Amino acid sequence: MTGEAPKAAHRLAVLGQPVSHSRSPAMHNAALAALGLDGEWRYEAIEVGPDRFEERVRAMAGEGFAGANVTVPHKGAALAVADSLSEVAREIGAANTLTFEAEEIAADNTDGHGFLTALPRAPGGGRALVLGAGGAARAVVWALGREGAEVEVWNRTGLRSRNVCAELGGTAVEEPATADYELIVNTTAVGMRGEDPFDELPLDAEAFGEHQVVVDLVYGGVPSPLLQAAAGRGAATVDGIEVLVRQGARSLQGWIGAEPPLDVMREAARGAC
Ligand code: ATR
Numbered sequence: 001m002t003g004e005a006p007k008a009a010h011r012l013a014v015l016g017q018p019v020s021h022s023r024s025p026a027m028h029n030a031a032l033a034a035l036g037l038d039g040e041w042r043y044e045a046i047e048v049g050p051d052r053f054e055e056r057v058r059a060m061a062g063e064g065f066a067g068a069n070v071t072v073p074h075k076g077a078a079l080a081v082a083d084s085l086s087e088v089a090r091e092i093g094a095a096n097t098l099t100f101e102a103e104e105i106a107a108d109n110t111d112g113h114g115f116l117t118a119l120p121r122a123p124g125g126g127r128a129l130v131l132g133a134g135g136a137a138r139a140v141v142w143a144l145g146r147e148g149a150e151v152e153v154w155n156r157t158g159l160r161s162r163n164v165c166a167e168l169g170g171t172a173v174e175e176p177a178t179a180d181y182e183l184i185v186n187t188t189a190v191g192m193r194g195e196d197p198f199d200e201l202p203l204d205a206e207a208f209g210e211h212q213v214v215v216d217l218v219y220g221g222v223p224s225p226l227l228q229a230a231a232g233r234g235a236a237t238v239d240g241i242e243v244l245v246r247q248g249a250r251s252l253q254g255w256i257g258a259e260p261p262l263d264v265m266r267e268a269a270r271g272a273c
Helices: 024-034 050-063 073-079 087-092 111-118 135-146 156-169 225-232 239-257 264-272
Strands: 009-015 043-047 066-070 097-101 104-108 128-132 150-154 183-186 213-216 235-240
Touching: 009 024, 009 135, 009 239, 043 235, 050 073, 050 097, 050 104, 066 073, 066 239, 073 097, 073 104, 087 104, 087 111, 087 135, 097 239, 111 135, 111 239, 128 135, 135 150, 135 156, 150 156, 156 183, 156 264, 213 225, 235 239, 239 264
Parallel strands: 009 043, 009 066, 128 150, 128 183, 183 213, 213 235
Antiparallel strands: 066 097, 097 104
16 A cells, blocks of 8 residues: 555554454455545554553544454453444444544444345344354344344353353254254354364254355355355355455445445455455
8 A cells, every 4th residue: 555644534444463364454445445535544454452452442533543343352342442332232242343433432333234234145034053152153143133033052162152142032052953044154263273164063064955045254265164065065155254345344334424345345355365
């Protein structure tokens, strides 16, 4: 990126640790360029640990930031630092989007909507299995419950899935049968370090079928082994990049007030490694 520093309140960022591999700067800056806004707006990555997070966020309005995305491990802290919360952020119990307004920090969560809009068909009325019980799972369980899906949650540590269901709805399950679900969503970290999903997760690679949508929030340069197996049996698949693009687009729209070009964001996110 070249050019002068953006004017006041036209800076954007993603805050995380680690954040150097984030695809958000490439994705957002490509969208800003396509909209002709790259002279004014700029999106950067800011590495910050938990001990400095609040201090960093409080300084941002004074440094010309209009907003920020927040990623691992700060989504809970982002909620706590905010002066006002959207209903969605309050319900999910985490925030991925901060907006700096005058003296106030507003928090929102676009992960749930990002997930829903990435799906090829509406999940309402169907049976859905969510694997995992961390922050990503919370947004997915919230979104599916809101759409009227019958949600079941499996987690390696059963106490966490039971807690998620007690707070957000759904039923904790211990031995799900892969073929029983119209939608299966992997929100766990399994696959990020090359683990075999069929060793670590309660899924049967042979039981996927054409009636299913399978989502893997893990993303890399190639389709994950989970999505490859699902696609091989005729299931529709959605990867983590598509969900990243959708949540990012919703955040960006809130900050700039214009509809971001999804194709441009998708291409940039897929190209950035
Ligand atoms: P996030 O906020 O991104 O969801 P997280 O809170 O660290 O991250 O949650 C990671 C999820 O991946 C958890 O559901 C975790 O299971 P535990 O609650 O039992 O730790 C899950 N996970 C990580 N490694 C796993 C593995 N090898 N097998 C199964 N689940 C795993």
